[in-house]
Structures are given as C-alpha cells and as structure tokens.
Amino acid sequence: MEVTKVLNKESYDRLGESIYQTTLANGLRVILMPKAGFHKTFAIMTTDYGAVDNAFVPRDQTEPVRLPDGIAHFLEHKMFEKEDHDAFDLFGQYGASANAFTSFTQTSYLFATTSHLKENLDILLDFVQQPYFTAATVNKEKGIIGQEIKMYDDDPGWQSYFGMIGNLYPKEPLHIDIAGTVDSIAKITADDLYTAYNTFYHPSNMSLVVVGQLDPEETLRWISDNQDHKTFGPASPIRRVPSAQSTPADIPATQTRHLAVTRPRVNLGLRGFDTVPAGRAGLQYSAAISLMFDLLFNDSGDNYLRLYDANIIDDSFGYDFQVQRGAHFAQLTGDTDQPEQFAQELTAILRDAPAQLEAAKPQFVLVKQEAIGRLVGAMNSVEAIANQYDGPLFSGATIFDELAILEDLTFTDLQEASEAFLSASQQTIHTILP
Known part of the structure; x- marks a missing residue:
C-alpha cells in the first residue's frame, strides 16, 4: 500500500501546521499531526460510546437490550x-505513561511517550482491540469501582455537578453518574461487557489521533500494518434506543441538599431546548455561547467585579457551556456565603442578557482575542491538540478549525446564538448547604 496516496493533508499555512487524515479499510479514522521541535508524542484512541449509551440493539442482533448503568466506565x-x-506494564516497559477516561458519550484510551512510538502504538491498538473478560476478573473490579463511586459520593463539587445535571435531565440517562451506582455495577457480567464491546468498539466507530514527534507516512504504515493482521466483521450502523425526553415542566426550579461542607455551594444550570446546528455550524454555535458567558461573567467584567466586591462570589466562581451528543447545557457555579443572593443575581443577569450583551459590546473584540489566545496557547500542548478533536460531533473538526x-x-453571530439558546432554555438551581 502506498501510504502517500491515502493520506489527506490539510495545511494551515498561517500557523505553519498540517494535519493528515485517512480512514482505513476497517473504518478506523486516523488523524496525524507532526509537531516539529517537540520531543513528546501523544496518542488517543476513542470510541463513540459513553455513559448514556446503555440501551441499544447489539451488533448482529435484532432485539434491544438495556445494560446496567456504569457499564461504559x-x-x-x-x-x-x-x-x-x-497493558499498563507493557507501556511502562517502553517508557510511556497511559490512561483512559469515560464521558457521557465517549470512551478514550491514551498514552504519552518520548520514544518507541511504534511499540506503544501497537500496545494501544492491541489492548483496545483484544478484550478479555471473565467472571472472576469482573467481580474483582466491582469492589474497586465501588470504592471509587463512594469516594465521589463525598465530593461536593461532583455532587453539585450531578445534582444540577439530574435536575436538567431527569428522564434521560445523562442524569446518571458516569460510574453508575454500587447496586448497578453489581449486576454487570462478563457477557454484558462483551455485548457492549462488540457493538461499540468496532473500528468504524473509533478514531485514533496521534500528535507530536512523528513522520505521518511512517506512522500510518505502522498503524496499517497492525490493523492488516486483524480480522473485524463488517461495519454496521450503531442502533441506540432513544430514551424518554424531559420537558421544561419536568425540570425543578430549585433543589437543596445538605452535605458535610463548610460553605454553601450553588450550581445554576441552563438546559437548551433549541436545536444545535449540525456539523461545523454547531461548533460556531458552541463558540458563540461560550463567548456570551465570557462577556457576561469574565473576571474583568462589571458583573464579576460587582458581585465579587459584594462577597456574593469569590475565586471559586466558574462557568462553562457543553455540547454533547444529543444535549447541550451551561453551568455557573461557586462557593458562597450568600447562596440566595448568588442565585438571584445570576438569574437577573441572564434574564437581562440581551441588554447586558449590548452594553458589553465594546469588550467583544477583547474577549474574543482572549479566547483566541487561550486556543493558540493550547496548540503548544500535544495533549490539548489531540483532545480537541471532536470526532463525529462536529464533523471531525480539529483545534485549527475551531480557531x-x-x-x-x-x-x-453571538447575539443570534444567545437569543436561540436563552429563549429556549430552562433553568435550575442546585444548592448544597452545610
């Protein structure tokens, strides 16, 4: 196989960067980005399968199944x-550090190394593509993950976040903790793991991104050789079972819990009921809403300084906007000694957002330049570049497309996206008190 004929090169001349992409015969999407002058290389292999994907029709079957919560993790x-x-031991033998993580909609396996890229790529591809589960090993893992779940039960930040998510998505699987519960993981069997694996870990549902010190043609040849020695069944569509959908009326306006914390913690969540555009337009939408929150709440703006001076917020205050497969929401959160005022002030600002944004228009260029600066800064991190790959969510957009x-x-653009999101959103306030 002539590698140069199958690699699609996209150059970003102003940045002096290039990305090489292709899809192998088995469906695996490969994205390679050489970084001149970098000693480290980072690789991440991702499947479009996460915590929300518990109900589906298994590959080569016709009837849907519902697997226990937490099975992706x-x-x-x-x-x-x-x-x-x-596999951790094998990575260690070749000087690589490895890890993995599960989100609502994806599971990723990764390593970073300064040498032996070929050997570490083989380890990554082999351990992800060669499952081994037995009743004994599964039962042993239940105790380990059970302890992890209990640890997060005592984490106020985690509980605040999932309390807010639970309010916004009470009927959807998004409200379930990514790790599941002690009771739900107790039901997981080796057969369940194979069912999930065989459905979602086909190469056609996966991507491999490699960034750093590499030669694209040589690296693709290594990957292709590894895949050519393996046999996979034909690709087939993933058939997820749609979940029940919450309505705005299902979302509670407020919820209060008591945990062993020293200060109250408030999380204001906004669920969008508008439709996120498909493809790259969705990435523009996400960028516009994120900039909206920067204009309203960044730490040099009038709102932040006023609330800070009144001791309603402190440096624990933060916000973010997320677009997931099938969901999009925002959160504004922080520790405060005035939880009622915290909620009231943020609600008032959001209610008055059109006028607030118009008043902040002179700061738009500055706020946008700050966001661009953060993105350009991230391009000096091979991890950040690889993790910014959006897979199928935004039609395979990269960090350079985002820029x-x-x-x-x-x-x-910001005004139009903000109007669409805020006018169709539903709010909840989740408060943790001592």
Whole structure:
C-alpha cells in the first residue's frame, strides 16, 4: 500500500501546521499531526460510546437490550487487564505513561511517550482491540469501582455537578453518574461487557489521533500494518434506543441538599431546548455561547467585579457551556456565603442578557482575542491538540478549525446564538448547604 496516496493533508499555512487524515479499510479514522521541535508524542484512541449509551440493539442482533448503568466506565477499567499481563506494564516497559477516561458519550484510551512510538502504538491498538473478560476478573473490579463511586459520593463539587445535571435531565440517562451506582455495577457480567464491546468498539466507530514527534507516512504504515493482521466483521450502523425526553415542566426550579461542607455551594444550570446546528455550524454555535458567558461573567467584567466586591462570589466562581451528543447545557457555579443572593443575581443577569450583551459590546473584540489566545496557547500542548478533536460531533473538526471559526465569529453571530439558546432554555438551581 502506498501510504502517500491515502493520506489527506490539510495545511494551515498561517500557523505553519498540517494535519493528515485517512480512514482505513476497517473504518478506523486516523488523524496525524507532526509537531516539529517537540520531543513528546501523544496518542488517543476513542470510541463513540459513553455513559448514556446503555440501551441499544447489539451488533448482529435484532432485539434491544438495556445494560446496567456504569457499564461504559466499567468496560474502560477492564480493557487494560488481559489473561497474562496488564497493558499498563507493557507501556511502562517502553517508557510511556497511559490512561483512559469515560464521558457521557465517549470512551478514550491514551498514552504519552518520548520514544518507541511504534511499540506503544501497537500496545494501544492491541489492548483496545483484544478484550478479555471473565467472571472472576469482573467481580474483582466491582469492589474497586465501588470504592471509587463512594469516594465521589463525598465530593461536593461532583455532587453539585450531578445534582444540577439530574435536575436538567431527569428522564434521560445523562442524569446518571458516569460510574453508575454500587447496586448497578453489581449486576454487570462478563457477557454484558462483551455485548457492549462488540457493538461499540468496532473500528468504524473509533478514531485514533496521534500528535507530536512523528513522520505521518511512517506512522500510518505502522498503524496499517497492525490493523492488516486483524480480522473485524463488517461495519454496521450503531442502533441506540432513544430514551424518554424531559420537558421544561419536568425540570425543578430549585433543589437543596445538605452535605458535610463548610460553605454553601450553588450550581445554576441552563438546559437548551433549541436545536444545535449540525456539523461545523454547531461548533460556531458552541463558540458563540461560550463567548456570551465570557462577556457576561469574565473576571474583568462589571458583573464579576460587582458581585465579587459584594462577597456574593469569590475565586471559586466558574462557568462553562457543553455540547454533547444529543444535549447541550451551561453551568455557573461557586462557593458562597450568600447562596440566595448568588442565585438571584445570576438569574437577573441572564434574564437581562440581551441588554447586558449590548452594553458589553465594546469588550467583544477583547474577549474574543482572549479566547483566541487561550486556543493558540493550547496548540503548544500535544495533549490539548489531540483532545480537541471532536470526532463525529462536529464533523471531525480539529483545534485549527475551531480557531478559524472563532476568528470569523461576529457580535451578530453571538447575539443570534444567545437569543436561540436563552429563549429556549430552562433553568435550575442546585444548592448544597452545610
């Protein structure tokens, strides 16, 4: 195979960067980005399968199944352990550090190394593509993950976040903790893991991103050789079972819990009921809403300084906007000694957002430049570049596409996206008290 004929090169001349992409015969999407002058290389292999994907029709079957909550995270844990070795040990032998994580909609396996890239790529591809589960190893893992779940039960930040998510998505699987519960993981069997694996870990549902010190043609040849020695069934569509959908009326306006904390913690959540545009337009939408929150709440703006001076917020205050497969929401959160005023002030600002944004228009260019600066700064991190790859969510957009979209974003774009999101959103306030 002539590698140069199958690699699609996209150059970003102003930044002096290039990305090489292709899809192998088995469906695996490969994205390679050489970084001149970098000693470290970072690789991340991702499947479009996460905590919300518990109900689906298994590959080569016709009837849907409903697997226990937390199974995607459980599967991530079990992938490293094989019959006669642990993948972590193999990475260690070749000087690489490895890890994995599960989100609502994805599971990723990764390593970073300064040498032996070929050997570490083989380890990554092999351990992810060669599952090994037994009743004994599954039962052993239940105790380990059970302790992890209990640890998060005592984490006020985690409980605040999932309390807010639970309010916004009471009927959807998004409200369930990514790790599941002690009771739900107790039901997981080795057969369940194989069912999930065989459905979602086909190469056609996965991507491999490699960034750093590499030669694209040589690296693709290594990856192709590894895949050519393996047999996979034909690709078939993933058939997820749609979940029940909450309505705005299902979302509670407030919820209060008591935990062993020293100060109250408030999380204001906003669920969008508008439709996020498909493809790259969705990335523009996400960038516009994120900039809206920067204009309203960044730490040099009038709102932040006023609330800070009144001791309603402090440096624990933060906000973010997320677009997931099938969901988008914002959160504003922080520790405060005045939880009622915290909620009231943020609610008032959001209610008055059109006028607030118009008043902040002179700061738009500055706020946008700050966002661009953060993005350009991230380009000095091989981890950040690889993790910014959006897979199928935004039509395979990369960090460089995000930069171009952000640079072209206008204040009118921001106003239109903000109006769409805020006018169709539903709010909840989740408070943790001592």
